[in-house]
Amino acid sequence: MAKKVGVYICKGCGIGEALDVDALAKVASKEYKVPVVKTCDVLCAPEGIELIKQDLAGEGVNLVVIAGCSARVNYDHFDFGPEILVERVNLREQVIWTQPPDDEDTQMMAEDYLRMTLAKTKNLELPEPFIGENLSKSILVVGGGLAGMTAALEAAAAGHQVVLVEKENALGGWLNRVYKIAPLAAPFTELQDPDVQARVQAINDNPRIKVYTGATIASTAGAPGMFDVTINTSGGAVTERVGAIILATGAKPYDPEKLGHLGYGQFADVVTQAQLEDLVKTAGRVVRPSSQEEAAKVAFIQCAGSRDPEHLSYCSAACCVESIKQALYVKEQNPEAAVYVFYKDIRSSGQYEHFYKQAQMRGVVFVKADVESIEEGEGGKLAISAQDLMMGAPTLLDEVDVVVLANGMVPSTLVDENLPPEEQTRILNLQYRQGPELPTLKYGFPDSHFICFPYETRRTGIYAAGSVRRPMDMLQAVEDATGAALKAIQCVEMTARGMAVHPRSGDLSFPEFMMTRCTQCKRCTEECPFGAINEDEKANPLPNPTRCRRCGTCMGACPERIISFKNYSVPMIGNMVKAIEVPEEDEEKPRVLIFACENDAIPALDMAGINRLNYSKWVRIIPVRCLGSLNLVWVNDAMSKGIDGVLLLGCKHGDDYQCHFMKGSELAGIRLSKVSETLDRLGLESERVQMEEVSIMDYDKIPGIIEKFIEKIEEFGPNPMKGF
Structure with a gap:
C-alpha cells in the first residue's frame, strides 16, 4: 500500500509562541512535498485528535507525523491502530524547553528535526508481525x-x-x-x-x-x-x-568445609543453619550434636562466608531472617536459654522488622561484632572471641553449647x-x-x-x-x-500476537535478513545478547524471531548492512543524518550529532527539557533503540556531511550495568575504537567521536556533558570535510 504522509504541528505548551509554525509547515509542504500539512492549537485535545482522524478517513493518510511533544508522552492519544504508522518530532522537550524562544538557531533546530523525521519516513514501512506455527501458551x-x-x-x-x-x-x-x-x-x-x-x-x-x-x-x-x-x-x-x-x-548452602576459620569441621558443635534444621526436625528440639543434650546457650554467627571477598562477596539476604527464626526455636523450647546473634548488619527487610523486634522482646541478644576465633573451652564447650563494634572492645562468650553458622547461599x-x-x-x-x-x-x-x-x-x-x-x-x-x-x-x-516483550513491549517489527549478501562473518550470532540467532548447517544466520527483543544489535554488527527492521534500518537513520542542514564554515554554526539510546539517554534528555535546562543550540539528536544498534556507516555519513562531532549517549554497562539490552553500550564502546582508527586514517581527530554513559537520573548532567564535548569540538575547529 502506498504511503500518504500527514504532518500535524502542535502549537500548544508554548510551541506556537517560541517557533514560527508556518515556516515549519513550509518545510513539510514545500521541501518534502507532504500532501497534508496542518497546525493545531492543542493537538492532543479532542479536536486535535479528531482533525487527524478525519484525514485518516477522508484524505487517506496512513503515516502520521506528530510535531509536538516527546514520543514518551501522550502515546495513547496518538495511537490510531496497527495499520497507521506514527512518527513523532520532539519540538517541546528537546527544542523550546532547552533553547531560547523566538531565536534563529532554535528555529533551525526545530526545522532540522522535522526534516530528519520526514527523511526517515522515506524507508519506513508498516511492520508485519511474525506469528509462529503451533504456538503454545503453556x-x-x-x-x-x-x-x-x-x-x-x-x-x-x-x-x-x-x-x-x-x-x-x-x-x-x-x-x-x-x-x-x-x-x-x-x-x-x-x-x-x-x-x-x-x-x-x-x-x-x-x-x-x-x-x-x-x-x-x-x-x-x-x-x-x-x-x-x-x-x-x-x-x-x-x-x-x-x-x-x-x-x-x-539455591544451595555455601560449602561449609571452606569455613574452617570459624570452627567448622574442627568442633562437632559448630553447625550450619541447614544442619540445625535437620537436628531440630529429627530431635524436635535444639541439642548439642556431640552429646544430644539440650542446648542452653546458643550463638549464631552471621555472614559466615557472605560479604567476604575470600568466599561470597555478596549478602545472602535470607540468613538474618533464618537465624532469627532458629533463635526463636531455642527460646520456644526454653525461654531461659541464652541466645546470641553476632552480626555485621541485621537485614530484616520489609515486614520482617516485626520479626526482628519479636526476637529482641523474647531475650535474643544481638551483638554487632567481628568474630575473630572459635576455640574449645572447658567441658568440651565452645568459646567465641570477637571484637564488639558497638563498644569498641574485645568480648569473649564462653561455655557455648552450639554455634550456628549462617553460611549463605549460592545459586x-x-x-x-x-x-x-x-x-x-x-x-x-x-x-x-x-x-x-x-x-x-x-x-x-x-x-x-x-x-x-x-x-x-x-x-x-x-x-x-x-x-x-x-x-x-x-x-x-x-x-x-x-x-x-x-x-x-x-x-x-x-x-x-507477534509482539515483542520487554523492553520494547508491543513492537511488531522483527529483523529481516538479505541472505544473498551474507558473508557468514558470524558477527550477528556472536553479538546478539539474547541468543536470537543460531546458525544453520551451512553457517548462515538462522534467526528465531520470537526470541528477538528488537534492540537492533545485529543490525549494528553487520558489516554488510543486510539486517533491517521495517520501522528501523541503516538507511532510515542514514537519511536522518543526511537531512540535517549544515551551515557553511564562515557562518560559525557548528553541528554536533547525538545518537541517544531511547532507554536512558532520551528520557534523560527529556527530563533536562522538563526542568528547563539549557544546552547547546548546535546539537541534533537521533534516538536509537540501543547503542548496540549503532552501525559505523552512520558516523561516516555524519563526517561526510560535514558534521563537526558525534556524541554517543548510552546506558551504563559493567558489573552494575543499566543497559536495557545488556551489552549494547559495551558493544558500542568496542565499535567506537574502530571508528577512532578510521578517523585517524582520514586525518580527522579521533576525539570528534566520543561516548558517554548516562542514566535517566543524570538529566542534570546532560548540559555539562554536551557543553564539554562542544568545547572540545571548537578546539579542533570545523570539520575539514564541511562543504564537500
Whole structure:
C-alpha cells in the first residue's frame, strides 16, 4: 500500500509562541512535498485528535507525523491502530524547553528535526508481525520448591496450562527440610508450619498443572511460544511444547568445609543453619550434636562466608531472617536459654522488622561484632572471641553449647570450575548456539536487567524466580515467583500476537535478513545478547524471531548492512543524518550529532527539557533503540556531511550495568575504537567521536556533558570535510 504522509504541528505548551509554525509547515509542504500539512492549537485535545482522524478517513493518510511533544508522552492519544504508522518530532522537550524562544538557531533546530523525521519516513514501512506455527501458551516451571509451586499455582490461576518438573521424587524442595518457616503473613511475629502437604495437594488437585517428579530436562529447543522441551522421567523421555519457562531451581548452602576459620569441621558443635534444621526436625528440639543434650546457650554467627571477598562477596539476604527464626526455636523450647546473634548488619527487610523486634522482646541478644576465633573451652564447650563494634572492645562468650553458622547461599546454576565441561551443572540444556544454559553473573546467578526488568534473563521467554535469581528470603521468593509467572504470561500472550516483550513491549517489527549478501562473518550470532540467532548447517544466520527483543544489535554488527527492521534500518537513520542542514564554515554554526539510546539517554534528555535546562543550540539528536544498534556507516555519513562531532549517549554497562539490552553500550564502546582508527586514517581527530554513559537520573548532567564535548569540538575547529 502506498504511503500518504500527514504532518500535524502542535502549537500548544508554548510551541506556537517560541517557533514560527508556518515556516515549519513550509518545510513539510514545500521541501518534502507532504500532501497534508496542518497546525493545531492543542493537538492532543479532542479536536486535535479528531482533525487527524478525519484525514485518516477522508484524505487517506496512513503515516502520521506528530510535531509536538516527546514520543514518551501522550502515546495513547496518538495511537490510531496497527495499520497507521506514527512518527513523532520532539519540538517541546528537546527544542523550546532547552533553547531560547523566538531565536534563529532554535528555529533551525526545530526545522532540522522535522526534516530528519520526514527523511526517515522515506524507508519506513508498516511492520508485519511474525506469528509462529503451533504456538503454545503453556508455561513450564522447572523446580518444585516454594518458588516453583507458587509460580505454577499463579500461572494456573490465570488460566494457563502448566508443566511442573522437579528432579527429586517429591515436591517441596527446601520446605521438606525445615522444622518451621519465618512468617509469610501478618502480624509477621510468629513461626509458621511449612505446610508442605497442603501446598503439594493444591498442585496435585489443580487440573491445569501437570507434574513430573524425579525428572530432569534433557533438551530445550525452540523459542518463546514454541519451546520443545524433552523431559527425562522414570518412565522414559516425554516432550512438551510450552510458550515460556520459569526457572525456579533455588539455591544451595555455601560449602561449609571452606569455613574452617570459624570452627567448622574442627568442633562437632559448630553447625550450619541447614544442619540445625535437620537436628531440630529429627530431635524436635535444639541439642548439642556431640552429646544430644539440650542446648542452653546458643550463638549464631552471621555472614559466615557472605560479604567476604575470600568466599561470597555478596549478602545472602535470607540468613538474618533464618537465624532469627532458629533463635526463636531455642527460646520456644526454653525461654531461659541464652541466645546470641553476632552480626555485621541485621537485614530484616520489609515486614520482617516485626520479626526482628519479636526476637529482641523474647531475650535474643544481638551483638554487632567481628568474630575473630572459635576455640574449645572447658567441658568440651565452645568459646567465641570477637571484637564488639558497638563498644569498641574485645568480648569473649564462653561455655557455648552450639554455634550456628549462617553460611549463605549460592545459586543452583553455579558452575564448578574444577569440573570438566561435560560434568558441569546442566538444568535447561538449551539447544542454542550461544550455550546450553542461561548466561550468569560473576556469582553464578542468571543474568538479567535487575534494575528495570527483574525475572527476565538473557534468553527471551525464560524467567528466573526465587533464590536462583538472587539471594532472598521465603516471603520475597513468593512475591518473586508471582512476578515471574506474570512475566511468563505476558510473554506467551504477546508472542501469540507477534509482539515483542520487554523492553520494547508491543513492537511488531522483527529483523529481516538479505541472505544473498551474507558473508557468514558470524558477527550477528556472536553479538546478539539474547541468543536470537543460531546458525544453520551451512553457517548462515538462522534467526528465531520470537526470541528477538528488537534492540537492533545485529543490525549494528553487520558489516554488510543486510539486517533491517521495517520501522528501523541503516538507511532510515542514514537519511536522518543526511537531512540535517549544515551551515557553511564562515557562518560559525557548528553541528554536533547525538545518537541517544531511547532507554536512558532520551528520557534523560527529556527530563533536562522538563526542568528547563539549557544546552547547546548546535546539537541534533537521533534516538536509537540501543547503542548496540549503532552501525559505523552512520558516523561516516555524519563526517561526510560535514558534521563537526558525534556524541554517543548510552546506558551504563559493567558489573552494575543499566543497559536495557545488556551489552549494547559495551558493544558500542568496542565499535567506537574502530571508528577512532578510521578517523585517524582520514586525518580527522579521533576525539570528534566520543561516548558517554548516562542514566535517566543524570538529566542534570546532560548540559555539562554536551557543553564539554562542544568545547572540545571548537578546539579542533570545523570539520575539514564541511562543504564537500
